Amino acid sequence: MNAKGSAGALSAPGILFAVLGLAAMLAPFMTLAANRIVAGDAIVAWRLAEPGVTLPGLLSLAAGLALGLLAAWPRIRMAGAALGLAGLFWLLMAGTPNLLAGAGEYARVSPAAGFWCLLAVFILLMSDALGNLAPGPLARAALLIAALAALTLVLWSGALSDLSIMQEYAGRKPAFIDAFVRHLGLAFGSLAIAGVIGFPLGILCHSRAQLRGAILPVLSFLQTIPSLAMFGLMIPILGWVGETVPGAQSIGIAGIGFAPAFLALVFYSLLPVVGNTVAGLSAAPPAAIEAARGMGMTQRQRLLRVELPLGLPVILTGVRIVLVQNIGLAVIAGLIGGGGFGTFVFQGLNQTATDLILLGALPTVMLALVAAIAMDILVDLVRTTPEATA
Amino acid sequence: MIEIDKITRLYNGVPAVDAVTMTIETGTVTVIVGTSGSGKTTLLRMINRLEEPSSGEVRINGESTLTIKPHILRRRIGYAIQGHGLFPHHTVARNIGAVPELLNWSADKISARVDELLTLFSMEPETFRNRYPGELSGGQQQRVGVARALASRPDLLLMDEPFGALDPVIRTRAQDDLRRIQKQLGSTIILVTHDMEEAIRLADRVAVMDSGQLVQHGTPAEIITRPATEFVADMVGRVERPLRLLSLVPVSELVEEGVAEGEALPVEASLRDALSACLWTGRAAVPVEQDGVLVGRVTFEAIRARARARAHP
Ligand SMILES: Nc1ncnc2c1ncn2[C@@H]1O[C@H](COP(=O)(O)OP(=O)(O)OP(=O)(O)O)[C@@H](O)[C@H]1O
Numbered sequence: 285m286n287a288k289g290s291a292g293a294l295s296a297p298g299i300l301f302a303v304l305g306l307a308a309m310l311a312p313f314m315t316l317a318a319n320r321i322v323a324g325d326a327i328v329a330w331r332l333a334e335p336g337v338t339l340p341g342l343l344s345l346a347a348g349l350a351l352g353l354l355a356a357w358p359r360i361r362m363a364g365a366a367l368g369l370a371g372l373f374w375l376l377m378a379g380t381p382n383l384l385a386g387a388g389e390y391a392r393v394s395p396a397a398g399f400w401c402l403l404a405v406f407i408l409l410m411s412d413a414l415g416n417l418a419p420g421p422l423a424r425a426a427l428l429i430a431a432l433a434a435l436t437l438v439l440w441s442g443a444l445s446d447l448s449i450m451q452e453y454a455g456r457k458p459a460f461i462d463a464f465v466r467h468l469g470l471a472f473g474s475l476a477i478a479g480v481i482g483f484p485l486g487i488l489c490h491s492r493a494q495l496r497g498a499i500l501p502v503l504s505f506l507q508t509i510p511s512l513a514m515f516g517l518m519i520p521i522l523g524w525v526g527e528t529v530p531g532a533q534s535i536g537i538a539g540i541g542f543a544p545a546f547l548a549l550v551f552y553s554l555l556p557v558v559g560n561t562v563a564g565l566s567a568a569p570p571a572a573i574e575a576a577r578g579m580g581m582t583q584r585q586r587l588l589r590v591e592l593p594l595g596l597p598v599i600l601t602g603v604r605i606v607l608v609q610n611i612g613l614a615v616i617a618g619l620i621g622g623g624g625f626g627t628f629v630f631q632g633l634n635q636t637a638t639d640l641i642l643l644g645a646l647p648t649v650m651l652a653l654v655a656a657i658a659m660d661i662l663v664d665l666v667r668t669t670p671e672a673t674a
Numbered sequence: 675m676i677e678i679d680k681i682t683r684l685y686n687g688v689p690a691v692d693a694v695t696m697t698i699e700t701g702t703v704t705v706i707v708g709t710s711g712s713g714k715t716t717l718l719r720m721i722n723r724l725e726e727p728s729s730g731e732v733r734i735n736g737e738s739t740l741t742i743k744p745h746i747l748r749r750r751i752g753y754a755i756q757g758h759g760l761f762p763h764h765t766v767a768r769n770i771g772a773v774p775e776l777l778n779w780s781a782d783k784i785s786a787r788v789d790e791l792l793t794l795f796s797m798e799p800e801t802f803r804n805r806y807p808g809e810l811s812g813g814q815q816q817r818v819g820v821a822r823a824l825a826s827r828p829d830l831l832l833m834d835e836p837f838g839a840l841d842p843v844i845r846t847r848a849q850d851d852l853r854r855i856q857k858q859l860g861s862t863i864i865l866v867t868h869d870m871e872e873a874i875r876l877a878d879r880v881a882v883m884d885s886g887q888l889v890q891h892g893t894p895a896e897i898i899t900r901p902a903t904e905f906v907a908d909m910v911g912r913v914e915r916p917l918r919l920l921s922l923v924p925v926s927e928l929v930e931e932g933v934a935e936g937e938a939l940p941v942e943a944s945l946r947d948a949l950s951a952c953l954w955t956g957r958a959a960v961p962v963e964q965d966g967v968l969v970g971r972v973t974f975e976a977i978r979a980r981a982r983a984r985a986h987p
């Protein structure tokens with residue numbers, strides 16, 4: 285690749301993506317296994333089906349990578365990423381039935397390293413192009429919805445339902461939905477409780493320096509406890525509470541299950557919520573606070589009219605941290621019977637069934653990603669002050 | 675009337691303001707001057723209780739400020755903070771309307787007042803009303819800060835270096851505007867500056883502060899002709915004393931019959947302006963006009979005589 289001569293026109297990340305993408309195109313795209321446990325045979329992209337079927341997919345991958353090189357036109361790079369993603373799914377949808385045909389009743393096909401690498405490359409290309417385009421919060425929201433709609437459409441169409449991971453799903457629909465609801469319950473519920481405790485605590489800490497000095501170190505300490513240890517610690521504590529406090533067991537408080545996982549997540553959430561509330565509230569320029577006092581605002585009015593609105597982006601950033609963190613950490617709940625996607629991950633680990641692990645891991649990653657993007661959009665929307673503040 | 679009664683503020687045992695006593699008549703402009711760190715801001719902030727005095731008290735129309743809840747007291751007193759202190763997340767209009775909003779004025783009344791004030795400070799309301807402070811120049815921010823302090827037409831106005839960030843042209847205009855508004859409304863203004871020129875221009879009474887103490891409180895002429903201490907004399911600037919004195923007297927006081935060559939001066943101009951015109955063009959007299967009509971002249975000789983008379987009364 286002659287990058288030197290035309291470095292001005294070629295995007296540096298684009299070159300990297302093209303090199304990685306081309307290499308990934310040579311790697312196995314899918315695997316075909318006799319059943320869900322054994323290792324399968326690797327199959328490269330152009331062997332997935334008839335050349336007439338794979339060629340359009342391969343061409344759009346190559347075209348997507350090539351378009352990604354054009355530094356000057358982020359829109360075209362964006363289109364290249366979309367084209368590449370379409371090519372990926374085309375190959376996946378074309379390869380699955382073709383490989384399965386005549387391969388036996390228990391045969392499984394799943395995406396392999398090549399697919400995952402290309403997926404990562406095109407997503408990175410897309411976010412790089414988006415970074416250059418710098419769309420407003422509403423445009424980003426529209427893009428997010430469009431992407432989710434496209435994904436839903438692909439899954440709904442049934443074109444991928446013969447994939448191994450989708451077969452794992454098909455066998456566990458009710459369990460999957462239950463895990464999904466539990467996972468959301470763990471992540472959002474613990475965030476809500478942390479908010480109910482953390483926001484007032486943050487506001488108190490903001491106005492009282494001594495309280496701040498006492499509370500923040502404790503919360504920092506909680507944050508440093510390794511997650512497995514924290515979940516483990518909850519077991520004897522809540523087990524004891526469940527046995528000694530009358531009525532506790534009847535509302536679900538026991539050593540294992542939802543309650544200890546939930547409590548552990550609440551503990552992890554407190555520092556980001558309280559810390560960012562304190563930081564956000566003290567982000568207001570001191571002169572503006574003085575002016576607010578000088579014109580006769582009460583402490584409450586200062587809080588509501590000056591400190592909170594100016595600190596809201598920072599406070600919401602704390603919420604974003606907690607949400608993404610909790611969606612990830614909630615996986616560990618699966619280990620102590622708390623439910624959520626972690627259940628599949630740990631079952632899969634026990635059975636060495638990769639697809640089952642993926643059935644837990646992929647939705648978790650998706651959920652975290654969507655939550656992060658949605659929260660970023662929200663943070664941008666509440667940022668009422670223009671960038672330049674003197 | 676505002677009575678500041680032996681007010682002291684200690685920081686770690688060191689007085690920032692040391693037993694200051696001073697009486698301010700209603701409807702006058704008092705300018706507090708002093709070097710940096712002399713306690714001007716601290717003194718000003720004790721009047722609206724942003725800073726609580728370590729001892730002593732302030733009485734407004736005989737009523738001790740200690741008997742009023744601080745936030746209620748502050749709503750009655752306009753305050754322009756040193757370095758504007760605008761709310762970055764509110765538009766210019768909301769910033770200016772902040773105190774009227776606290777006082778529950780109607781929206782119509784507030785927006786009319788905002789436009790009035792913007793116009794007064796030579797900022798086109800259409801252009802500036804919906805801007806954010808971050809989209810203004812430093813001088814514009816400062817004018818909005820002053821407009822905010824004036825918004826509810828308070829009887830008492832505290833201003834901490836309100837014109838510090840303005841260029842000389844705008845600064846002079848803003849000073850004239852302030853003086854005009856003050857005369858119109860009869861408000862009492864206490865203004866802090868470290869610029870003696872500004873003090874003499876604006877003040878009915880000048881209060882000079884040095885290391886927390888009030889070293890002199892008097893009319894500009896008194897401060898110039900009879901400085902109480904070496905420090906005050908230095909603040910006034912010895913060589914500039916005659917010129918500062920002349921700047922206090924309008925040309926109208928020395929107008930006499932007769933004609934003179936060259937460009938005319940308006941009657942509101944000061945004797946300092948007239949002297950400057952004489953020196954610059956080498957004339958022995960300059961014509962004086964009122965509303966574009968010649969009303970006489972002022973002579974170099976008369977200015978000289980007047981300067982001596984004022985310096986050694
Ligand atoms: N919060 C505080 N804590 C300790 N010392 C203070 C505090 N505020 C002011 N001081 C001290 O009090 C003295 C007077 O300060 P002040 O702000 O009143 O000065 P100033 O005359 O307004 O100065 P400038 O012209 O620089 O604004 C200074 O020596 C300052 O360091």
Ligand SMILES: [Mg+2]
Pocket residue numbers: 714715716756834
């Ligand atoms: Mg000051």
